[in-house]
Amino acid sequence: MKNFNETVNDIKSIKIQGATNIAKAGLRAATFKTKSLDELSQAIHTLKNARPTEPLLQNSLNILYEKVKDAKKLKSAVSSESKKIVKQIEEAHGKTVRNASKLIKKNFVIFTHCHSSTVTGAILASKSKGIEVINTETRPRYQGRLTAKELSGAGIPTTMIVDSAMADFLPNADIILVGTDAISEEFFVNKVGTFGLSLFAKMYNIPLYVLTNSMKFAEEIEIEYRNSKEIWSKAPKNLSIINPAFDVTPLELVKGIVSEHGVHTPKQFVKMAKKEYGYLFKF
Incomplete structure (x- = not known):
């Protein structure tokens, strides 16, 4: 240790x-x-x-x-x-992995962004269904490579794309599964690019599900900004680089939230999470 x-x-x-x-x-x-x-x-x-x-x-x-x-x-x-x-x-x-795997039907093409152990767990549990996966490389830290390595290594047909190609490849998907770092009454927080993905999902009418432990619920969430050197280590002088690690996606763009308690609408999940963990928000 x-x-x-x-x-x-x-x-x-x-x-x-x-x-x-x-x-x-x-x-x-x-x-x-x-x-x-x-x-x-x-x-x-x-x-x-x-x-x-x-x-x-x-x-x-x-x-x-x-x-x-x-x-x-x-x-x-x-x-x-x-x-x-x-x-x-x-x-x-x-429990969340098992609940999410029930959403994955035979021969589904699954789209995911970044890396979530819960998402990969649900996909791996559905391997026998003849599924395929499209995932993003997730710059600048390339967390998507971990996703692609896990899934392709398990024999699941996986295609990794550059983040900016989301809109081009999303129409090929049947479902979008993403994890989350935090979830509140009005939005959820995930790797930057998720908000754009959710807008494309709405445009193409592809259901987006958020996989989460209900303990990730919070009333106040700080968005992390990381060092600009992750983007360009030797950037030109007088150049401003902004490197947000996460973005915020309104819950109205979410089809359902999958947790250890099952699959719920965002409103149902929020009510349940506040009842379970509301006492923590005094800290």
């Missing part, structure tokens, strides 16, 4: 990818900082700030703090509760 600082750096640098993996890594890292409640609190603050647009990480750490703040034996309590939350995340992931 990596130490605390290594984990924080790996989260910041996107060596650890995907909301589920980031949350699990953050929970394990917190177990290194248990000398006092203050030390744990500071560690949680550092981890949460490593990737601001990750409510699954933030909410899971908030849950951990709530569970252990009155514990007499802090170290053992943090170890025990973090394992329970990791298990909860893993179980939710499995």
Whole structure:
């Protein structure tokens, strides 16, 4: 297991990818900082700030703090509760994968953007249905290559395209499946380019489903902007480069939200998530 600082750096640098993996890594890292409640609190603050647009990480750490703040034996309590939350995340992931795979019909062409372990899980679970996949390379960090490698390596016919070719290839798809880093009452947050994808989906009347752990629900979400050197390491002087990691897509463009609880309309999901995790928003 990596130490605390290594984990924080790996989260910041996107060596650890995907909301589920980031949350699990953050929970394990917190177990290194248990000398006092203050030390744990500071560690949680550092981890949460490593990737601001990750409510699954933030909410899971908030849950951990709530569970252990009155514990007499802090170290053992943090170890025990973090394992329970990791298990909860893993179980939710499995249920969401199963629920999403039911949407994938025989011979479907699936379009996806970026990398989501939940999306790839649902696709892999549907391999026997004779499916095909179109995925984006997802610049500038090329997370789509991970998606393409996983799916093609499993023998699923996969075509990777440049991001700017979305509109040209989307009409070939039967369904769009994307993950999300965060979801609120009015929108969801995913890799930049998702909003444009959702507009094309509406134009071509192709259903877009968002796959998520309900613990990713949040009332306030900060959009992360990354270093411009990811776009152009030796850019000309006097050139301004903006590098948003995510964009915001209105829920009105979403056909359904798939979680551990099933497939719901956005309004149904929001009502359910607020009831389940509303107590966290005081942090």
